Amino acid sequence: MDHYLSRPYENRDMATLLRFASEATAVRLPGLTYWNPGDVAWQLGMFPPGADLSGHVRMWEGASGVVALAIFEPPLHFAFDLHPRLGLDTSLADDVLSWVEQRRRGIVVGGGAVPVAYQMLGSPRFRPKSWRATLPASRSLKFGAMSA
Helix, strand or coil, X not given: XXXXXXXXXXXXXXXXXXXXXXXXXXXXXXXXXXXCHHHHHHHHHCCXXXXXXXXXXXXXXXXXEEEEEEEEEXXXXXXXXXXXXXXXXXXXXXXXXXXXXXXXXXXXXXXXXCCHHHHHHHCHHHCXXXXXXXXXXXXXXXXXXXXX
């Protein structure tokens, strides 16, 4: 069994994570991958240099480099990827999910209740209208007519 160490992301890790995403993408071809290098650059590169993302981004490393990446977006959204060359390493996946759960528990309020932002989603004020009501009017290129 391999041993992995986890640590918080630091800005200097961008090139390492781009290499991780490139390798994962290449190994999964012709299939899809969760994060390609552009996704990692977009998600982490939008923050100013020196921004502290250590509480939201964590990476796991083994002898061959980065083997997992997790990004937690409070209050409940997260995404992660395991290097595909590992197959389904359940101990690594468990460690990643435990970190996410720990982060989530750190922000919940009221003894484990759902954060206020998610409680508001149950309010009629935040219920989406029918999907047609959310579509903007568009002009058909074929007929030049307006449709809704």
